[in-house]
Amino acid sequence: MPPDVAPTPAVGPEAIDLPLKLAIARLAHGxxxxxxxxAQADWLVHLMVTPSRQLALTGSAMQKAMAWSRFVLRAMQGPCEDCITPAPQDKRFSQPEWQAFPFSALAQGFLLTQAWWGEATQGVRGVSRHHEEVAAFALRQWLDMASPSNFVATNPQVLRETVTSAGMNLATGLGNWWNDAMRVVADGRPRGVEAFAPGQGVALTPGRVVMRNALIELIEYAPTTEQVDKEVVLIVPSWIMKFYILDLTPESSLVKYLVDQGHTVLMVSWRNPGAEDAHLGLDDYLHFGVLDAVKAVDYLHPGRGIHAMGYCLGGTLLSMAAALLCARGGSPLRTVSLLAAQVDFREPGELGLFVDESQIAFLEDVMAEHGYLDGRQMAGAFALINSKDLVWSKLVHEYLMGAHTPMTALRAWNADATRMPARMHSEYLRRLYLHNDLAEGRYRVHGEPVLLDEIRLPMFVLATERDHVSPWRSVYEVLRLARAPATFVLTSGGHNVGIVNPPTGPDSHPKAWFHHASHGSRQAAIDPRRWLAHAHREEGSWWPAWERWLRRHSSGHIDAAAPRPMHGGAVAAPGDYVHQR
Structure with missing residues (x-):
């Protein structure tokens, strides 16, 4: 059982700070x-004392104003070539209606303004890189809010729909907004998620819970083939998400795919912690999560060996466990696979915008109220990072166009938020993100060093091209830190869609691709850009490539057997912990 260490709530003079800070947190969304x-002051003050930068920006503003004026004159006479092209991922002005005047002028003016503010927040001498990124992020949020696509009078698609439907789109959109607002007030869940409840619409692969402790349930899935690979596959998902993203519908389940290919698969399902778990730390998640799971698998399948896979922060935790087990000797692990998992947090991507001493202290004050961080607050941070797609596109689609976005298995999973104990969340932000202790060799567990260069096992490391959470160049850094033969794979998609990428069926991605290359244990890791230039490209899903890699590192087949729990009877998959809210 995890150690019974009491949490340390704010007492004395600090206690009177909390009501004010909690009120501010609610207004500022954490x-x-x-x-x-x-960040804004650092940027603005340095800009004010740099006349040369001011002159350059003034010149750029005049050039953009002249380019826009020339475009307006041409556009008044008919469709013409744009003076600025939006980023490939920016689809706000991609529809044909935006090519007609005056909407084309509005779109081009907005894009030019956005480009100018991007220049203004970059390259100001004296501004720290973190403050530069935060200032740019904040200004981008304001600009995205002011986009002409977000307003009825300046969005040609909304205007056309309003005329065609005699305003019914706006009436329906108002109803959509009201329903969503009432759900937020009542702490309810999005409409349609009830069709994707675990064990009913998702997480349907048959199996049983074979081990349970205070932190995890370990699920073993029933075989579907007469023989299975000798080695078993142990999957460690992140604790900030429910495990069933890897077992969604049968057509998009990585678990089912592996089972049908003849693998014995076990999955960690994390308990959704409450206020009583505020004392749980990152080391508890390592010991009573990953290490206990490895011990249980080795007990249930002695001598078979384990292909361990970790996704997102589950992969970070798995790499720590692998380093400890390899250093101790006699590890049952045979390979380690890391999916979208960072071990070096020097370049954490846009999530790093929310990691500095002020932000972490603020979050610690927020968590002091209940002893945990509500998963919806983390979801809010992710929504801000990708606000164009997750916030403003919803405003246009549902509130202005009056449409209903159908609920999908992935969207329902995304709404199934989990909590994080206060101590653990504070420790992983400080020890991993802020101080980068793991990559720099300072991380210790009860005095025992966790050194990634102890990992000598074959590794399969996968990153996704458009990952806002674990940027692929950051994921790549494990090749530099671990002394292990590795296959590195870069796949299309983002942090979730790039992983849920079945090779066939209605949920497959017809334009999916991946790059891959092998890396020897004694071969120095090259620059990621050079790696990409020389890597092999294949079309389709990366799932079959990983399955073939697992099979190459397996040692034969044995007869399949039904899951058997460690201690008597056990509940059927997906278990009990996944239902906790």
Missing amino acids: LSPASLAQ
Whole structure:
């Protein structure tokens, strides 16, 4: 059982700070106003004392104004070539209606303004890189809010729909907004998620819970083939998400795919912690999560060996466990696979915008109220990172166009938020993100060093091209830190869609691709850009490539057997912990 260490709530003079800070947190959606203000002040003050930069920006503004004026004159006479092209992922102005005047002028003016502010927040001498990124992020949020696509009068698609439907789109959109607002007030869940409840619409692969402790349930899935690979596959998902993203519908389930290919698969399902778990730390998640799971698998399948796979922060935790087990000797692990998992947090991507001393202290104050961080607050941070797609596109589609976005298995999973114990969340932000202790060799567990260069096992490391959570160049860094033969794979898609990428069926991605290349244990890791230039490209899903890699590192087949729990009877998959809210 995890150690019974009491949480340390704010007492004495600090206790009177909490009501004010909690009120600010609700208004600021968990973002530290002090952190944002420091970044903006750093940028603005340095800009004010740099006349040369001001002159350059003034010149750029005049050039853009002249380019826009020339475009307007041409556009008034008919469709013409754009003076600025939006980023490939920006689809706000991609429809044909935006090519007609005056909407083309509005779109081009907005894009030019956006480009100018991007220049203004970059390259100001004296501004720290973190403050530069935070200032640019904050200004981008304001610009995205002011986009002409977000308003009835300046969006040609909305205007056309309003005329065609005699305004019914706006009436329906108002109803959609009201329903969503009432669900937020009542702490309800999005409409349609009830069709994707675990064990009913998702997480349907048959199996049983074979081990349970205070932190995890270990699920073993029933075989579907007469023989299975000798080695078993142990999957460690992130604790900030429910495990069934890897077992969604039968057509998009990585678990079912592996089972049908003849693998024995076991899955960690994390308990959704409450206020009583505020004392649980990152080391508890390592010991009573990954290491206990490895011990249980080795007990249930002695001598078979384990192909261990970790996804997102589950992969970070798995790499720590693998380093400890390899250093101790006699590890049952045969391979380690890391999916979209970072071990070096120097370049954590846009999530790093929310990691500095001010922001972490602010979050610690927020967590002091209940002893945990609500998963919806983390979801809010992810929504801000990709606000064009996750916030403003919803406003246009559902509130202005009056449409209903159908609920899908992936969207329902995304709404099934989990909580994080206060101590653990604070420790992983400070020890991993802020101080980068793991990559720099300072991380210790009860005095025992966790050194990634102890990992000598074959590794399969996968990153996704458009990952806002674990940028692929950051994921690549494990090749530099671990002394292991590795296959590195870069696949199309983002942090979730790039992983849920079945090779066939209605949920497959017809334009999916992946690059891959092998890396020897004694071969120095090359620059990621050079790696990409020389890597092999294949079309389709990466799932079959990983399955073939697992099979190459397996040692034969044995007869399949039904799951057997460690201690008597056990509940059927997906278990009990996945239902906790």
